[in-house]
Amino acid sequence: MALQDAVALKRNEEGIAAAVAILKQRFGERAQTGQAIREQHGHTTTYVPTQAPDIVIFAESAEEVQDVVRICGEHRVPIVPFGTGSSLEGQVNAPAGGVSLDLSRMNRIIRVNADDLDCVVEPGVTRRELNEYLRDTGLFFPIDPGANASLGGMAATRASGTNAVRYGTMRENVLALKAVMPDGRLITTAKRVKKTSAGYDLTRLLVGSEGTLGIITELTLKLYGIPQAISGGVCPFPSVEAACRTVIETIQMGIPVARIELVNTLQMQALIAYSKLPYEPQPYLFVEFHGSETGVAEQAELFGEIAAENGGGPFQWTANAEERDRLWRARHDAYFSVLPLRPGAKAVATDVCVPISRLADCIGETEADLTETGLIAPVVGHVGDGNFHLQLLLDTENAAEIEKAEAFMDRLALRAIAMEGTCTGEHGIGQGKMKYLELELGGAVDFMRSIKRVIDPDNIMNPGKILRV
Amino acid sequence: MALQDAVALKRNEEGIAAAVAILKQRFGERAQTGQAIREQHGHTTTYVPTQAPDIVIFAESAEEVQDVVRICGEHRVPIVPFGTGSSLEGQVNAPAGGVSLDLSRMNRIIRVNADDLDCVVEPGVTRRELNEYLRDTGLFFPIDPGANASLGGMAATRASGTNAVRYGTMRENVLALKAVMPDGRLITTAKRVKKTSAGYDLTRLLVGSEGTLGIITELTLKLYGIPQAISGGVCPFPSVEAACRTVIETIQMGIPVARIELVNTLQMQALIAYSKLPYEPQPYLFVEFHGSETGVAEQAELFGEIAAENGGGPFQWTANAEERDRLWRARHDAYFSVLPLRPGAKAVATDVCVPISRLADCIGETEADLTETGLIAPVVGHVGDGNFHLQLLLDTENAAEIEKAEAFMDRLALRAIAMEGTCTGEHGIGQGKMKYLELELGGAVDFMRSIKRVIDPDNIMNPGKILRV
Structure with missing residues (x-):
């Protein structure tokens, strides 16, 4: 599906050869052209064939990112930003070759401002690294897309995950970005404040732009206090409808559920076989509440009542961490149980x-x-x-x-x-969902294209993703 | 301050005369050129003199907005969108004349989707109108900038207010927009979903763009369940520092405070004189909690403890609606007490x-x-x-x-x-804060300007606001 979009892109052989030569000289051992490393950097998690870049550069600073962008800009060579390679729609593929710009070594946690509940990090920091670093502060960063993705990649693809129902997505949790734009300039999209009404929201224009408008070199992220208590549990339902009705009523009641995950019958069958857990082959909800000790107990009780009214239950829940992990184990095993x-x-x-x-x-x-x-x-x-x-x-x-x-x-x-x-x-859209974007948003896509063209006139930033230009 | 920006804009006399004639014919009685109505539509709440538009059009549909934009586009005539005129930085002023496009008659509430906690409204609906309409549904829209502003205007200026600490600003609460762009096309920025990663975030590009990129003709907004219980109270502090430290610790604890408002000593003096309330001339926090009955009691108790540790108190609070209104009355009177x-x-x-x-x-x-x-x-x-x-x-x-x-x-x-x-x-930036925008965001403003130029090449959309182009 993405393939036809991808193969339509022409390689700029001359420019690539020139840029590769300059980059090798500039970056020495941090410029890699071996086949294995190139293929790993163009690896898609789809069935779309890998389209490897010509060279992989391991950048260590925003200045180095600027150098790469200026060299590629001069020679009109594509740049594909790379975090951990866990994106799912071909975002790191290099359909027109060029440079994979690996940001994983830009992994410093620059500041944690506990009073402000924010932090400033480089894009290569992964969400687990950040949370391990934060452990003794009583704070955490909630966005969890499953994979241990880089925070720069998560912002670029507007990632979310299980906690989004309570804490929002990357859209809501990035306060400001620094980014190298296609002309090589480093910009700051916003100040380090919870809210602002100063001009166009460039932060959210870059969040979800999948590297097609600029390369994120620094992120200011919201943090949250680790909840005093967490309760969690599992609840079977006679049907997906009954489960969904329970979810709707739970949210309408204003119960601040932190995670609420549906697993369908086939997925439960896979889990029962894989994890040998005492569940039935029917739809389940896995639920988690964050709050005070009395709060999470109250929320769990209320949820159980709503589930029962919808024919679900019994709702097994606990505020004990070990037991909660046991109850939730099936959900965590879902990915592996499938194969x-x-x-x-x-x-x-x-x-x-x-x-x-x-x-x-x-x-x-x-x-x-x-x-x-x-x-x-x-x-x-x-x-x-x-x-x-x-x-x-x-x-x-x-x-x-x-x-x-x-x-x-x-x-x-x-x-x-x-x-x-x-x-x-x-x-995200990546390569895999380009054909649906116009079906979904129609004429709005023309304005996305205008923005892409005016910011990146030579289409060097991750070409062949999101939009045809 | 804004004045020098404003007077620098040249009027396109010929175009204005042509457009005014066509608009009068097209809109009949809904095209108004009387001085009083024009001045009211260019009224600023600042000390910047009113710069009245040449004509006021009362649009009743998106199609009519498109007509106005096409007529103005053809004649290169400025269009200044107008909701209720409660913006505070000269956003509705018409420094180069042209059309004030009054959207107050586009005030239909199109749909309320209780299961999805969202609604679809026209831009002229005010926040109070929406909440009155919602009263029997158990839902509410939390963003409260003080004035009974129109929801279109609130989106255009990225409004927030007292509830933002809990519910976010318009940035977080607009799910999708319909907007008429400068070329007259009507676009939909996103589907009616809680989250999406489909392409550039045009929703948030328009939120806060102050009418300079397009005219909002429909909004899909998040709604929330009315909390089961609300507690609120007032607490004196020995200093602003002690009050701020209490706020920081309250939020760090994860106490989901819904409103937390500081009133400084001078403002309290004004209130004591105006409202004859038994308070002392010192800094106060006014606080409100939303949740379950046990939840809001627990939160208030915790807050009181934190305040006391910081030398504040006594914290007077109640979950009784009438008493809460009495305690909060001073905060509500703040605006009037000042004069x-x-x-x-x-x-x-x-x-x-x-x-x-x-x-x-x-x-x-x-x-x-x-x-x-x-x-x-x-x-x-x-x-x-x-x-x-x-x-x-x-x-x-x-x-x-x-x-x-x-x-x-x-x-x-x-x-x-x-x-x-x-x-x-x-x-927002409007006219009043244009000179600070570059100081705040530097080179990023060039990219805002590029976006403005490519979307509105003739600068017909609210010229002289946010950016010099």
């Missing part, structure tokens, strides 16, 4: 997001579609946001099966869009 | 926002500056966000005093910026 459903297959992830009132319909129609198509794809969902994920188990060598999967994913994206939803809740 | 401090003076509002760790310093230095300058300006602050407001009581006929006030406001903005803060927490 044994079809040994030898590759798991290809996709996601959509719809208004929560349409979630049960969207999942139901999708499950029926899978049954009809004969594809295997368990569902997990960040249902508080109306967001759900499928892991399609595919034989990626089988062209007919890939075609079938592509047709299914087309239907999934269009189904979500028809339900007032989006083709991508938290994976 | 008697200097009879005959005009109150000119300004605000800045700094990291909360710098708030006590910033207020302290500002109070000292006022004393030295001899200006009278009580302080109230949305201190959970590091945001505070001054109401300068000025004789606006006195040029020397205006000069003194401008010099003071320059120092205030630069002081906030030097403390990693912003020259405008929630009033």
